Every structure is written in structure tokens, then in C-alpha cells.
Amino acid sequence: MIQLHNVFLSYQKEVTALHGINLRVPRGEFIFLTGPSGAGKSTLLRLLYAALIPTRGQVVIDGQNVTRMTRSQIPYLRRSIGVVFQDFKLLPNRTVLENVAITLEVLGWGKQDINKKVYHILKQMGLEHKINATPLRLSGGEQQRVALARALVNDPKILLADEPTGNLDEENKDLILNIFKDANIRGTTVVVATHDKRLIENSHKRIVSLDKGKIVEGPDVAQ
Amino acid sequence: MSLNKPVKRPKLANEGVVGRFTFFVNRALLNIRQNIFVNLVTIGTITLAILIISLFMLVFVNLEGVSNDWSKRVQVTAYFEQELSPPELASLKSLVQAIPGTDRVTYVSKEEAFNRFRERLKGQELLLDGITTDVLPSSVEISLKSASRNSDAISAYVARLKKVPGITEVQYGEEWVQRYTTFMNFMRMAGLLLGSFLFLAVVFIVSNTIKLTIYSRKEELEILGLVGATRFFIKAPFLIEGILQGAAGAGLALVILTGCYYAFLHNAGNFLSFNPAASGLAFLPPVHIAGLFVSGVLLGFIGSITSLKRFVSV
Ligand SMILES: Nc1ncnc2c1ncn2[C@@H]1O[C@H](COP(=O)(O)OP(=O)(O)OP(=O)(O)O)[C@@H](O)[C@H]1O
Ligand SMILES: [Mg+2]
Numbered sequence: 001m002i003q004l005h006n007v008f009l010s011y012q013k014e015v016t017a018l019h020g021i022n023l024r025v026p027r028g029e030f031i032f033l034t035g036p037s038g039a040g041k042s043t044l045l046r047l048l049y050a051a052l053i054p055t056r057g058q059v060v061i062d063g064q065n066v067t068r069m070t071r072s073q074i075p076y077l078r079r080s081i082g083v084v085f086q087d088f089k090l091l092p093n094r095t096v097l098e099n100v101a102i103t104l105e106v107l108g109w110g111k112q113d114i115n116k117k118v119y120h121i122l123k124q125m126g127l128e129h130k131i132n133a134t135p136l137r138l139s140g141g142e143q144q145r146v147a148l149a150r151a152l153v154n155d156p157k158i159l160l161a162d163e164p165t166g167n168l169d170e171e172n173k174d175l176i177l178n179i180f181k182d183a184n185i186r187g188t189t190v191v192v193a194t195h196d197k198r199l200i201e202n203s204h205k206r207i208v209s210l211d212k213g214k215i216v217e218g219p220d221v222a223q
Numbered sequence: 224m225s226l227n228k229p230v231k232r233p234k235l236a237n238e239g240v241v242g243r244f245t246f247f248v249n250r251a252l253l254n255i256r257q258n259i260f261v262n263l264v265t266i267g268t269i270t271l272a273i274l275i276i277s278l279f280m281l282v283f284v285n286l287e288g289v290s291n292d293w294s295k296r297v298q299v300t301a302y303f304e305q306e307l308s309p310p311e312l313a314s315l316k317s318l319v320q321a322i323p324g325t326d327r328v329t330y331v332s333k334e335e336a337f338n339r340f341r342e343r344l345k346g347q348e349l350l351l352d353g354i355t356t357d358v359l360p361s362s363v364e365i366s367l368k369s370a371s372r373n374s375d376a377i378s379a380y381v382a383r384l385k386k387v388p389g390i391t392e393v394q395y396g397e398e399w400v401q402r403y404t405t406f407m408n409f410m411r412m413a414g415l416l417l418g419s420f421l422f423l424a425v426v427f428i429v430s431n432t433i434k435l436t437i438y439s440r441k442e443e444l445e446i447l448g449l450v451g452a453t454r455f456f457i458k459a460p461f462l463i464e465g466i467l468q469g470a471a472g473a474g475l476a477l478v479i480l481t482g483c484y485y486a487f488l489h490n491a492g493n494f495l496s497f498n499p500a501a502s503g504l505a506f507l508p509p510v511h512i513a514g515l516f517v518s519g520v521l522l523g524f525i526g527s528i529t530s531l532k533r534f535v536s537v
Contacts, residue, residue, distance in 0.1 A: 049449070072453065079451035089446055093257060106452040150450070 001027040001158060001189045002048060007057035009043055009213075017043040019213040020057070025191065030184045032200050033193040035210035041193035042086060044210070045160050048191065049081050050074045062157055079107065082151030082188075084161040088143050090135040090150075096122065097131045100150045107154065121153045125179065141172035148176065152183055159183055161192045165199055173199055251463035261436040262468060265523075268432040269472025270479070272425040273519045277480050279421055280511055283414050285504045290407055294372040297400055299365045300331075301384060302392040306361065311389070318387050319363065324371035324380050329364045333357045373404040426522065433465065433526035437534060444534045458531050465527030466520055473519020477512060 002025040009018040017040045025031055033041050046052040047059050050066050059066040061077060069077065082103075090099050097118055104114045122128045125145040135143050144164060151159060161180070165173045177199060184190045194200065200207060209217035255262045307315060312330060319328050331339075336359040344350055371380055377400055381393050437444075447457045484506055507515075 051449070075448075075451045075453045075456075077451075078449065081451075083449060085449075089442065089449070091443055091446065102446065103450045106447065106450050106456060 001025055001029070001062055002191070003058075003060040004044075004047070005058040005060075007047065007054045007059060009040075009047065009052060010055045016055075017213050018047075018054075021213075021215060023208065023215065025189060027189055028184070028187055029206065030180070030190040030203075031192070031206045031208055032203070033191060033208050033210060034195055034200060035216075036195065038212075039210040040213045041210055042162050043213075045083075045162050045191065045193055048158070048160055049083050050077055075106075079154070080157045082154070082156035082159045084144075084147045084151045084159070084164050086162040086166070088135075088147040090143060090146055092134060092136050095132050095134055096127065096138070096146050099135065099146055100153055103150055103153050117153060118149075121149045124182075125149050126175075140166075141168050141175070144168065144172070144176060145179070148179055152179075152188075155186070156188060158189045158191070161190070161194075163194055163196075164192060165194060165196050170198075174202075177203055247459040247463055250460040251467060254460055254464055255467065258436075258440065261439060262464070265429075265432055265436050265468045266472045266475065268429055269469055269519055269522055270475045272429050272522065273473045273476035273515055274479060276418075276421060276425060276518070277476060277507065277511075277515050279418060280515070281480070281484075281504065281507055283418070284507055284511065286410060286414070288505050290410070291369060293403065294369060295366065297367060297372045297377070297395070297403070299367065299377070299381060299384065299393060299395045300362050301365065301387075301390045302360050302362050302394075303389055304391045307389065315387065315389055316363065319365060319384065322380065322383050322387075324367050324376060326366045326368045329366075331362050331364055333359055333361045336361065372400075373407070374401045375404075429522050430526040430529060433468075433523070434530040434533070437461065437527070437530040441534045444531075448535065454535055457535050458528075461531055462524060462527050465523040467523070469520040469523025469526075470516070472523065473516045476519065477515060481506075 002023065004021050004023040007018055007021040008016065010016045021044065023044075033044060035041055043052065047054060047066075048061065050059075050061075050069065054067060057067075062080065064077060066077065091102075097115070100118045100121065101114045104117060109117075119128060119131065122131055125148065127142060127145055127149065130138060130142060130146075135146060138146065144166075148161075148164070151161075159180070164176055164180075168176065173196070180190050180192065181203075207217065208215060301319070303315075316328050316330070319325060334356055337356045340359060341348065341351060365384075367377070367380065371377065374397075377395060377397075381395065384390060384393050444457060484504075
């Protein structure tokens with residue numbers, strides 16, 4: 001599902017965030033991307049949803065080479081990828097419903113279908129009673145789940161989550177982890193970047209460890 | 224036959240060009256409602272911009288009107304070698320009429336010349352004692368088409384007029400025409416320069432306001448891009464919003480302008496005119512009004528399109 005071949009990425013000429021990454025994530029897998037702050041986790045995720053194009057190397061998502069895509073093809077790639085951002089990126093002046101609906105509006109769905117689908121996913125997240133609240137009036141954990149709902153509402157092929165348990169309590173962390181697992185069971189390939197050791201240990205999933213832009217631990221290192 | 228069911232997908236709403244268009248218009252209206260403050264700021268800026276430009280135009284159009292009145296005073300008078308008989312006069316008139324630039328040719332007889340002279344001396348008629356009515360020569364007065372009412376054109380005209388057989392002397396307010404021409408050229412230059420500066424300033428201010436308002440919504444633009452919206456999908460509602468803002472701003476400005484005009488400007492004595500009968504300022508002609516409205520719409524549209532370029536990087 002996800003393949004990176006010898007990927008380098010430099011932000012400016014001197015700052016090289018990724019040094020020759022090789023990674024392969026098969027369809028339906030669930031991996032954790034871990035490593036210290038500044039290791040390049042967020043950068044790697046940005047490559048996967050084509051917010052960045054590698055300086056060198058190839059990124060292949062679901063059989064499509066992102067490196068060779070034109071600008072107008074990228075939106076269609078992103079429609080099959082759900083992303084949960086480190087800072088949520090929720091619109092503060094829109095309701096929870098509108099925030100989640102955005103994913104489906106972009107696809108041209110009708111209002112009725114959108115409302116049904118959004119209600120359904122919010123119910124799964126235990127948030128249906130907050131459907132008309134604005135994000136600023138939600139707790140951190142609730143905001144996190146709204147961001148997740150937006151990422152998952154269209155049953156994406158791939159779910160990318162950047163530090164999804166940032167400063168949540170244990171209960172909320174378990175809640176989020178279970179949502180990931182559910183999505184994974186329904187066939188979504190999941191990549192979670194985190195340095196939350198407890199979360200990783202509780203989940204028993206494959207781990208890819210980054211440090212200073214290189215993979216230092218994980219099945220691909222041995223290759 | 225394959226038993227595979229096609230992937231179940233909800234029917235897409237708003238299909239077809241009309242459906243898409245109404246969808247985007249509705250979105251734009253929703254955006255306006257949800258960002259009402261920002262929209263009011265933009266509309267207000269466009270209103271002020273169009274108002275400033277239209278007031279400037281109003282002044283300019285009126286100055287042009289006044290100058291046209293003034294230039295009607297540019298008149299050429301031709302005197303004859305000797306008194307003409309009616310047929311001679313008729314042939315001379317038609318010769319003069321044939322010179323390009325001639326508007327109207329009027330014969331002024333000796334009696335009429337004398338009467339006019341007496342008019343001017345009203346109250347001092349004693350001065351006229353013992354003077355006969357034929358002391359003043361007869362003449363033709365020629366008014367010129369507006370294109371010929373400047374010093375270069377008049378000199379050329381007069382040169383041709385002097386060649387008409389029977390005409391010995393030609394008079395026109397040479398000095399006055401020269402000053403008038405210089406003044407008008409200066410006014411036009413100043414107007415053009417001032418107008419261009421005003422226009423540039425207005426475009427700059429409006430486009431910066433729109434840039435700021437779009438900047439305040441850059442998160443929304445970013446998120447739309449990240450969930451897979453095409454560039455067109457992101458931009459279309461903003462462009463429609465820009466057009467609506469422009470139309471609202473320009474419309475409001477024109478309403479205010481019309482209001483101000485009928486409230487006090489239209490019967491404010493036209494201090495620039497020599498003719499006291501022509502009191503009040505003229506309103507802008509319909510072409511100018513239409514032009515102002517279109518400029519408002521364009522301001523909104525172009526302001527949005529250039530600002531979006533900065534923030535939509537999908
Ligand atoms: N937009 C940017 N411009 C320049 N350098 C950047 C940018 N984003 C990240 N970097 C640099 O790239 C490197 C990797 O950053 P990245 O954000 O991928 O780390 P991270 O593993 O996600 O860290 P954290 O756990 O703190 O989120 C860092 O050295 C960082 O300074
Ligand atoms: Mg990060």
C-alpha cells in the first residue's frame with residue numbers, strides 16, 4: 001500500500017530531514033512510527049499525503065507514484081487518505097457537523113447523505129450529542145475525536161495520524177486506540193506517528209523507529 | 224456474468240453545470256453569512272473605493288460640461304468689403320458653411336449690430352445722440368463645432384475663412400481662446416493624472432483588504448486542500464463571493480452617490496458656469512454608472528483571484 005524507495009527530503013538546502021528512507025507498509029497493516037522529537041516523523045507523514053515531494057527517491061501510494069503526479073492529480077490521491085494532524089486543524093467557527101462534513105462535500109455528496117454519514121461516524125466516536133457544538137467548546141479529547149471522524153468518515157484506504165494522543169489521559173488514549181483498531185479491522189491501512197511508549201506497548205503492532213532522518217529499528221532495516 | 228456488486232456510492236448531488244453553479248453560489252452565500260464581519264469590511268472598502276472614484280468622475284464630467292459651455296463663446300466674426308445683396312449673402316453663407324468645423328452661420332445686419340450696441344449702453348443712451356443706425360458694419364457670426372474650439376484649429380479655420388471672396392476682416396478672441404485651450408489641456412492632464420493615482424490607490428487598498436480577509440480564512444483553504452478538494456472547488460465559492468462583494472459594494476456606492484446627488488448636489492448653484500440658467504450639477508451618464516458597477520465587480524473578482532493564488536497551493 002505504501003512504498004518508499006531511498007527517500008531523501010531537505011526543507012532548505014542544508015536541513016535534511018530524511019536520509020534515504022526505505023519503507024514498505026502492506027495493505028491492511030497497522031504500524032507505529034516512533035522516534036525522538038525532530039526525528040522526521042511528521043515529515044514522513046507529509047510525504048505520504050503529498051504535502052511534500054521528496055528531494056530524491058520515490059513514494060508510491062496504492063500503486064501510484066506520488067513523485068510523478070501532476071498538481072491536479074493530488075486531490076484525488078488525498079481523497080483516499082484520512083489524516084489526523086498534530087494540531088487537529090479544525091475550523092473554530094464551524095460546528096462539529098460542518099467540520100466533519102467537509103470531507104464528503106469535497107466529493108460532491110448531497111446534504112442528506114452527508115448528514116446521515118456524519119451522524120453515524122460521530123455516534124461511533126461517542127460524540128453525537130456534540131454535533132452542533134463548535135470545536136472551541138470541546139475538550140482536547142473530544143476535539144481529537146472530531147479530527148478522527150473527519151479523517152475516517154469516507155472510509156479511507158489509508159489513515160495517517162500525527163501524535164494523536166498528545167496530551168490525553170489514559171482513558172481517552174484507549175478510546176482513540178480502539179478507533180484506530182476498528183478502522184484497521186475494516187481494512188484501512190494505519191500509520192500512527194507518536195512517541196507515546198505506553199500507547200505502542202499496549203497495542204502490539206509493528207514499530208518503525210526513526211532517528212535523525214533514518215530508520216533505526218523495524219523490519220525494513222534488516223533488508 | 225460477474226456477481227460482484229459495484230461499490231455502493233451515494234448518488235452525487237448537484238450534478239451538471241447548473242447544479243454545480245447553484246452549489247457554489249449557495250456555498251458562497253453560506254460563507255458570507257458565516258464570515259459576515261469580514262465580508263462587511265470588504266464590501267465597505269469597495270463601497271468607499273467606488274464612491275471616491277464616482278465623485279471624482281462627477282466633478283470631471285461637470286467640468287467637461289462647463290468647459291463645453293465656455294467654449295460656445297468661441298465665435299468667429301467675419302466682416303465684408305462692402306454691403307452684400309441678399310443673393311450674394313446667401314452664396315457667401317454657403318461657402319462659409321462648407322468649411323469644415325463650421326457649426327452655424329448667422330448674419331448680423333447693421334440694424335441688429337446697432338441694437339446690440341445700444342443694449343450694452345443701457346442707461347447711457349445719451350452717448351448715442353446723433354449717431355445713425357448704419358454706423359456699424361454688418362457681419363456674419365460663425366459658431367464652431369466643439370472639436371474646432373481650440374487655438375490651433377481656429378487659426379487654421381480663420382486662414383481658410385479669409386480666402387472666401389468678399390471677406391476682408393476676421394475677428395475672434397485670439398488671446399482668450401489661447402488661454403482657454405491651455406487651461407483645458409492643463410485640466411485634462413491634471414484630471415487624468417489624479418484619476419490614475421486615485422484608481423491605483425483604490426485598487427491597492429481593495430486588493431489588500433481582500434488579501435487580509437482571505438488570509439483570515441487560510442486555515443479553511445488549507446483544510447479543503449488536505450481533504451482532497453480540487454483547486455476549482457476551493458476557489459469557485461471565493462470568486463463568487465468576491466463578485467458578490469464587488470456588486471454589493473458598487474451598488475451601495477451608486478445608491479449613496481444618487482442619494483447625495485438628489486439631496487444636495489443637483490440644485491447647488493453651478494458656480495463654474497457663466498450661464499446662471501444652467502444651475503445644478505449634472506449627474507453621471509448611464510454609461511459611466513454601468514462602468515462603475517462593472518469596475519466594482521471586477522475589483523472584487525480580481526482582488527479575490529490574485530489573493531487566492533497566494534493561499535491555494537494544492
Ligand atoms: N517546515 C519546515 N521547514 C524547515 N525545517 C523543518 C520544517 N519542518 C520540520 N523541519 C525540520 O525537519 C526535521 C524533522 O522534523 P519533523 O517535524 O518531521 O520531526 P518530528 O519527528 O515530527 O518531531 P516531533 O516529534 O517533535 O513532532 C527537524 O529537524 C525540523 O527542524
Ligand atoms: Mg511531528
